[in-house]
Amino acid sequence: MPSAADRFTEPADPPRQLSAVDGLAQLSFVIQGLLEHRAGARQISISQMRLLGVLRDRTPTMNELATLLGLDKSSATGLVDRAERRGLVTRVPSSSDRRVVLVDLTDVGRALVAAVSARFEADVAALLEPLSPPDRSSLAAVVSRLLVAHADAHGVDLFPLA
Amino acid sequence: MPSAADRFTEPADPPRQLSAVDGLAQLSFVIQGLLEHRAGARQISISQMRLLGVLRDRTPTMNELATLLGLDKSSATGLVDRAERRGLVTRVPSSSDRRVVLVDLTDVGRALVAAVSARFEADVAALLEPLSPPDRSSLAAVVSRLLVAHADAHGVDLFPLA
């Protein structure tokens, strides 16, 4: 695993051509870093951002939420507790089953996730800016193919922000 | 931010063509998930994995280590404490300055990071398997260009495993 951090100690590193494997691995760290930075600017963790992202087009039960985020029920309780304390989400009792709690975005939460997402996507777009339009679209096509193949093979494995 | 998690509730989702921005954002989550999974199989967190990765080709001081990982000194102390308790790293007193502590991988730590890295890289390689060799190498070329441009623009921003 060649390290980009090597540039820290070897600044004169000649630009080498990375393998697709190494390049994508490094790129994934860069992109996660962009998200962390944009979310952090609003005092939001990646976990909170994923929570808000999931809620953008859903009002799930606590149980469904935990499954969507790949967390234990008790972890979801804590995550929602902290988000609720900050006014980003609300707990709504279900009318049909008194055991069930639904989780919903507040207006503040919705505005926050929209703002962070927009800035993050702009960052990724800026990252892609050195590419020519044809390069960009062939990259999009190749990456789409990878994601579709991966989703087909693993079903429900991918969990981006939302 | 289109969500891959949508496939959870809409399994019949037709394969859509994602934009390069959305595709790369999602792909970064997939790749981070692969790493988390392989590290987790050895009871190792991403933070511990990054620590071990940094130490693969360095024996830094605590201070250097904190800088390399982008952490506060005190966070590095805790990270190294836990790794040392598990026999993955050792603290070595500096011979030239009695305030300084160097951090080194143990053989166990070195074997662990090698094993996890190898499996993770194989996972990424498997992810790329649907691509034809020419597609793979053009992907490698494009991604390399992005990383070089990003490194040039931001200096020391990229922090993969190591």
Add this chain to the structure above:
DNA sequence: TATTGTTATACTCTATAACTATA
């Protein structure tokens, strides 16, 4: 009895501030 959600508890990870020991 089974399910939904919370609570109790414990551990990792991170940060800030104060401290010790060198330099």
Add this chain to the structure above:
DNA sequence: TATAGTTATAGAGTATAACAATA
């Protein structure tokens, strides 16, 4: 005084196990 590292403390995030309320 300044630097290297640790400790004290606090909070987020996660998990397991036990629990209460409801079905």
